[in-house]
Amino acid sequence: MNFMIEFGVIQLLVALLGVVIGIIFGALPGMTATMAIAIFLPLTYAYDLSTSLYLLLGLYVGGISGGLIPAILINIPGTPSSITTGFDGHPMAKRGEAVRALRIGITASLIGGLISLTVLAFFTPVLAKLAIQFSAVEKFLIILFAMTVIAALSRGNMTKGIFAGFLGVFISLMGVFPDNQKLRLIPSLLTTELRDGFQLLPVLIGLFAFSQMFSEAELGMRQMLMKDNVLLDGKETRKFSFKDFKGQIINLFRSGLIGTFIGVLPGVGGSAASLMSYSQCKAWSKHPEKLGTGEVEGLVASETANNGLTGGALVPLLSLGIPGDSTTAVLIGAFMLQGVQVGPLFITQNPDIWNTVLFGLLLSNILMFAVMFWPIKFLANIIKIPMSKLYPAVVLMSVVGAFSTRNGNMTDVVTLIVFGIVGYLFSKIGLPATTFLIGFILGRDLEKYFIDSLKGSGGDLSVFFSRPIGLGIWALIVGFLIYAFLDNRRAHREKLA
Amino acid sequence: MSDLFKINITYSQSHLIMPRIILGVLMILAVVIFIQEYLKARKAKKPFMNIKQWRFFAKDYDKVKLFGSIGLLFAYIVLLNLIGFIAGSIIIASLFNILYAEKKDKKSIAICIGISIIETMVLWFIFGYIFEITLP
Numbered sequence: 150m151n152f153m154i155e156f157g158v159i160q161l162l163v164a165l166l167g168v169v170i171g172i173i174f175g176a177l178p179g180m181t182a183t184m185a186i187a188i189f190l191p192l193t194y195a196y197d198l199s200t201s202l203y204l205l206l207g208l209y210v211g212g213i214s215g216g217l218i219p220a221i222l223i224n225i226p227g228t229p230s231s232i233t234t235g236f237d238g239h240p241m242a243k244r245g246e247a248v249r250a251l252r253i254g255i256t257a258s259l260i261g262g263l264i265s266l267t268v269l270a271f272f273t274p275v276l277a278k279l280a281i282q283f284s285a286v287e288k289f290l291i292i293l294f295a296m297t298v299i300a301a302l303s304r305g306n307m308t309k310g311i312f313a314g315f316l317g318v319f320i321s322l323m324g325v326f327p328d329n330q331k332l333r334l335i336p337s338l339l340t341t342e343l344r345d346g347f348q349l350l351p352v353l354i355g356l357f358a359f360s361q362m363f364s365e366a367e368l369g370m371r372q373m374l375m376k377d378n379v380l381l382d383g384k385e386t387r388k389f390s391f392k393d394f395k396g397q398i399i400n401l402f403r404s405g406l407i408g409t410f411i412g413v414l415p416g417v418g419g420s421a422a423s424l425m426s427y428s429q430c431k432a433w434s435k436h437p438e439k440l441g442t443g444e445v446e447g448l449v450a451s452e453t454a455n456n457g458l459t460g461g462a463l464v465p466l467l468s469l470g471i472p473g474d475s476t477t478a479v480l481i482g483a484f485m486l487q488g489v490q491v492g493p494l495f496i497t498q499n500p501d502i503w504n505t506v507l508f509g510l511l512l513s514n515i516l517m518f519a520v521m522f523w524p525i526k527f528l529a530n531i532i533k534i535p536m537s538k539l540y541p542a543v544v545l546m547s548v549v550g551a552f553s554t555r556n557g558n559m560t561d562v563v564t565l566i567v568f569g570i571v572g573y574l575f576s577k578i579g580l581p582a583t584t585f586l587i588g589f590i591l592g593r594d595l596e597k598y599f600i601d602s603l604k605g606s607g608g609d610l611s612v613f614f615s616r617p618i619g620l621g622i623w624a625l626i627v628g629f630l631i632y633a634f635l636d637n638r639r640a641h642r643e644k645l646a
Numbered sequence: 647m648s649d650l651f652k653i654n655i656t657y658s659q660s661h662l663i664m665p666r667i668i669l670g671v672l673m674i675l676a677v678v679i680f681i682q683e684y685l686k687a688r689k690a691k692k693p694f695m696n697i698k699q700w701r702f703f704a705k706d707y708d709k710v711k712l713f714g715s716i717g718l719l720f721a722y723i724v725l726l727n728l729i730g731f732i733a734g735s736i737i738i739a740s741l742f743n744i745l746y747a748e749k750k751d752k753k754s755i756a757i758c759i760g761i762s763i764i765e766t767m768v769l770w771f772i773f774g775y776i777f778e779i780t781l782p
Contacts, residue, residue, distance in 0.1 A: 195777030308682060312675040319668045326661030333661050359719075366715045369708040370746045537746035541739045542765045548722065549773050549781060557780040559723065566719045577702060596664040603655055603663075610651040 154504045155199045163200060164509065167207020168516045174208075175215025176227045176531040179365050180539065182212020186479045187354045188543055190486070191550035198487040199505040203513075205483055206506070209476055210262060210513035213419060213455055214521065217254040219532045221448075222247060227532075230419020230455035233427040233447070240443030245386035248525060252389035253445055254452040255521045257401065261453035262514035264405030265412065265460025269467075270507055272413075273496065276468035280493035285605065286613055289598035290622040292591045295415040295471045297629050299584050306579065307637050313580040317588025318595055320347065328600065342560040349482050351551035351565035352589060356582045357475065358547050359569025362540050364576060370537040397449050400430060408454030412461020415471050415587065419455045426454030460510060467495050467506065472590065475583040481590055714745045726782040731774070734782075735766040 167189075174185035185208045193201035216231035221238035234254060241250040283291065300310040323334040324346030335343050394401070404426040411422040430450035431437045440447045462473030463480075470492035472478035484491050489499060496503045521528060551565040552558070572582050606612035613619060653663065687694040703712075718741055725734035739762035747754050773779045 191773070191779060192777065194779055195773075308675060308679050312672065312679060315668055315671050315675065319665065319672060322665050322668065328660055329657055331658075331661040333665055363712060363715060366711040366746070367704055367707045370711060537748070538743065538761060540746060541742035541762065542769075544719070544722075544742055545735055545739055545765060545769050548726075549769060549779065552782045553773075553779045557782070559727070559782070562723055562726075562782070566716075566723075569719070570716065599664060600655070600660060603653055608653045608655050610653060 154501060154508050155197075156508070160200055160203045161512075163196075164203040164207040164512050165516055165520070167204040167209075168211040168513055168520055171208040171211020171213075172215035172218075172517070172521065172528070173531055173534065175212040176218040176528075177534060177536050177539070178219055178225045178227050179361070179536050180543075181228050181357070181361070182209060182215075183476045183479055184358045184361060184543070185212050186476060187357045187482075188546040188550060190350060190354075190479065190482055191546075191553050193483050193486055194553060198484070198489060199502055201483060201487075202502070202505050203509045205480060206509040207513045207516065209480070210456070210459055210510070210517050211520075212476070213459055214255070214258045214517050215531070216455070217258065217452055218251065218529055221250045221254060222529060222532060228419065230423055230458065231451065232420045233423045233451040234455075236427065236441050236451070237444050237447035238451075240441070241448070244443060245384055246443070247529075248385055249387055249389040249393070250443075250448060251525045251529070252522060253393055253448055255518060255525070256391075256394070257404075257449045257452035258456040259514055259518040260401050261405045261408055261456035262459055262510070262517070264402065264453070265409040265457040266507065266510050266514070267460075268406070268409045269460035269463055269510070273464050273468045276464065277493045277496050280469055282618065283493065284616070285598040285601040286616060287618050287622060289595060289602055290613065290619055290626070291469060292471065292595045292598070294622050294626050294629070295465070295469075295591065296584075296588065297626050297633075298415050299587060300633065306581070307633050309580055310584050313575070313582075313584040314588035316580075317585040317590075318592035320585075321589045321592030322596060323347065326596075347564050347568075347589075348551075348554045348561050349485060349590065350554045351561045352568045353479055353482060353586055354547045354550055355565045355568030355570075356572040356575075356586055357479065358543055359565065360572025360576060360582065362543065363569060363573040365536065365540070370540070372535055372537075393445055394449070397445065400433075400446055400449055401453050403429060403433070404450045404453035405457040408457025409461035411454075412458035412473050413464045415465055415473055419458050419474065422454045422458045423451045426450045426457075456514075463506065463510075467491055467503070468493065470495075470594070472587055475586065478583065478586050478590060711745060715742070718742055718745070731781045732766060732770055735769070736762050739765055 170189070171182060171185055174180045175182050186205055189204060189208060192204065196204070213228060213230055216226055216228035217234045217238065219225050219227040220231040220234035221242050224235040224239040226232045226235060238250045238254060241247070280291070296311070296314045299314055300307050319334075323343060325332055325344055332340060332344070407426045407429060408422040411425060427440075427447060427450050430446055431440050434440060434446060458474070462477045465471045465473050466477045466481060470481075470490070472481050481491060489495075489502065547565060548562055551561045554561045575582050575585065602612055603610075614623065655663070684694050718738055722734065722738040725737060728734070736759075740759045743758035743762055744750065744755055747758055770781065774781045
């Protein structure tokens, strides 16, 4: 195997830049890692794919890790994935162990990242090898499967999740159909502007940056500091030591693997990873009643799991071409912009890029640790940055990004604003934007494989049930639907109780 | 019976097959969501489609900031076409900064404009000059 990777000072600096900006976005409640990647995507035009991957992976790892700072200090998760970090982290901070809690969280994040990286490295080639045997039929079914899983795991909200996914597919079909070059679903006034449909980049920046900005504007752009915050000027009652991890080895591995596994399932976000890991930690704990009062155990479970997510979410992306979460859905944009097809053939056709991904992820995790662990006292001031001063810069970057999508087209800027409003409306009526985006990304492929399968069979639909691998995927789809149905009912009952 | 499992693929019409199927699926899902919401409302003994109590915006929401943001974005497009990237961005970024600022006295407005000029120039330098990305 070819182990050539492009790496030098520029790549190191770019990764460092990514990690630092990622941490800032992750640490500010109201801004997310996904948003950071979305607005920095246009920079990938300037660099080649491998250099931009260092930036994007840095943003990803930094963004997920930065969330622990406000979770521990002010009990507000900076990103949804650190939702359970504050459960034990904040009580520790209130006891005067803020620095200790932060350093435990940072170390746990590093270990989680490394566990998931290992899984990514070994699991992706295996899955890709299996997927190489897929014909158009199986490719169609695997996308259908991904959409079922997404919906199945939007707990208590299954129908709306499926609806949003199919709506994304529908919107992606707008424009010319490549087979017969005919236009569809486009109002006659906009035939020139929307000939190729909506572009991915403005759609995703709109959905993840602008809609969030509108939501924050609606609430007055207020900084969520104030109440109950622990800043780092008090006295330290207990210092961090690596001995804090004594007795946590099993917890580390369990949580890291749970996070990775949740990441592998398409469409499940980081909040699910940390919640599930935390509840497992409680179930296995020798003293579950103490969790939530400032136990190292709970903090470790949460932070290992959410960084475990990073490698996991890349598994389906790189082996099947299906994004594992909203952030990887944005990452797929980077590959598409550079004309690199992610899917079963990705590793064999692009061994250098595959190695770059692995190395970039490793480097980002190490840089994240180096940047956060020692200067954490200084870094904690990030949460004081007013987001009202950052959003105008986000607006400028988003517009530049959208405009450059097709080398200068105002239609894409309009698309950006329109999808910002669409995303904002989605959040109001409870439609998940992530599901919509995944449908939008996979929609054209779904159509292509469907039509190709039918062309091969002369229009006979039974072709979708004719091959053993296909039947296996059907079994998975039905299994997930049943699981989803039962889980939904349980969620409803829990809500009522 | 076997005809039920067949879809005729005519070359000239093949671009409409998938949109029709997806539209069908969406309509079925919409009906299901409608029924679910109705049953939920009945179970909770609340009137269905409770328009009077339904609140779209958050309580005491910031009208100026929300609609101001949307308006400014559209204004940005117009300005970009009229006066170009640098001037248009400085104006719009300043207005965004002032809109979101908590205090609106002379000093903070000056700071807002200063920040916007720096932001615009930095972006122009990085994207337009170093990376040669097409700017509006």
